[in-house]
Amino acid sequence: MKKAYSSTMLVLLAMLLILSGCAGQSSSDSSGEGGPKTQINFMHWRGEDKAVLDAIITEFEKENPDITVEMTIYPSDQYMATAQRMLQEGSTGDVFTSFPGAQFESLQSAGVFEDLTDEAFVSNFDENLISVGQKDGKQLALPYQLVFNMPVYNKGMFDELGLEVPKSWTEFQELCDTLLENGITPIAFPGADIGPNQFMNSMMMNNAPDEEIFAKLQSGEEKLTNEWWVKTLEDFQLLEQKGYIQKDALGTNQDAAMQMVASEEAAMLATGSYHMASLIGLNPDLQLDLLAPITVEEDEAQYEGINTATFMLAVNSNSEKKEQAKKFIEFLSQPEMASKYANETGQHLTVNDVKYESDVLKDTAYWIDERKTRFQPRFLITNAQVEDAVLSSIEDVLGGTAPMDAAAAAQKIVDENKE
Known part of the structure; x- marks a missing residue:
């Protein structure tokens, strides 16, 4: 009798466990x-x-x-x-x-x-x-x-060295040369994970000020082998050849690039405003602001920076x-x-x-109303294959490919995905 009672209790206990397990998996409990x-x-x-x-x-x-x-x-x-x-x-x-x-x-x-x-x-x-x-x-x-997808820079370092935010491509190169002379890497570039996703926007914003440029690229009206994109690739090549970005930039991940700026080994981080709080967390003494490279001469510049909602x-x-x-x-x-x-x-x-x-x-709220910013061009590429081709052409140039060759290879992919 005791044996039968015990067996019955075990069965009831098992049923309760099963039911409670099912309840735990429900989205409504x-x-x-x-x-x-x-x-x-x-x-x-x-x-x-x-x-x-x-x-x-x-x-x-x-x-x-x-x-x-x-x-x-x-x-x-x-x-x-x-x-x-x-x-x-x-x-x-x-x-x-x-x-x-x-x-x-x-x-x-x-x-x-x-x-x-x-x-x-x-x-x-x-x-x-x-x-x-x-x-x-x-x-x-x-x-x-509301993000500003352009480099974060060490304002305190700039002030100490008497540096001002450059207003032209000539001034930007002079700025980077001064930083190198002081043993500082101008730009920390996280090529291993973020890549050129953010930095491409400010590097091309004045080379191709037409905000319909990527719509025209996808329709076939524009090509990556045209001057606006080849010049952008040439500008990236210059950054690499002159040492304005760190060695092995394509092998550097986000955390390592951020640490370069936090330790003041590098002056700028080629990402965006969304990393400013993390940089302050790594080094509370940093004074930070934003700047976008102006890749044309001052009188040709139409935009000062990049924004993204x-x-x-x-x-x-x-x-x-x-x-x-x-x-x-x-x-x-x-x-x-x-x-x-x-x-x-x-x-x-x-x-x-x-x-x-x-x-x-x-300190950076003035970028919302006081500066001429442009919506992030990369996000106006609506075809993922085209976007990948555009970004890959930059990585190819940083890896040693000639700008025109990289542009031509990317354009082939664009042609295959033409709208």
Whole structure:
């Protein structure tokens, strides 16, 4: 009898374990006091923002006790390669982020963006900065960050050496020569992971001031073998040949390049404003600002720098939790939460009424309204194969290929992918 009773209890215990295991895998579970909770997934590529986003998520969950937020973070290159497949499956990314340009166009074609046009929280954003997330009259994504994709420079070092921000290609070369004479590498270039993705924008902005240049390239009206791109490649070649970027630049990763600037071994970092907070974290004594190489003479220059509205927040059209996902984006766009994110990550934002408190953000805010900046040209390339060809031609030149040869090889790929 005892044996039969014991066997029955074992069977009941096993059934309870199975049922509890199933409950743990559900996206909607019950939590004693709060009742049913719906879990949404927030998918993005900004690993460096995890701590502040964790804190914001905690605040969100306090205000919305029926919702929990799980965060999934991928390296940016992996995110570019795999986000579309994961979003189409619908198993992750109820809220997700998108890069402008080729990824936005690809995700739009795949139909994964939920239309946010009529959502009240859209008015929380500066309408002049969110057009990059629009398609066919619909607001499909909301850019959160306002980034300046041009080199960060050590302002304190410049002041000590009596250096001024150059206003022409001649002055830029003179600046770099002075830095070399003082034992300082002018530009730390993270070629192993970031590559020329950011630096290409300021290097070409005045060589090809036509903002339709890449649309014309993809339609066949322009070619990479024309002067505007060959000159850009020649300018990159000059940087390498004169030692203005470090040796083995293509083998240097982001962390190593940042350390060069933090230790004052290098004067400039060829990435963008999004790395300023991290540099201050490595060396709190740094005084930083932004500059873009002017690759023409002063009277020919039309632009002073590069801007990008990016980290575009979106709701997955394949999600079964769209309303909860929209609540999370609305929360992120509240001025108090946006200010917290901005100041703790060192990012300017597209949200209205953000209060910037950090010295880095205050000191560089003049770039928003006072300087002539251009939207990042790379993100206006809507075909991923064409984008890869353009970037690869720069890497080829830095690796020793003649500029015209690199341009011709890239143009072949462009021709194969002509719109």
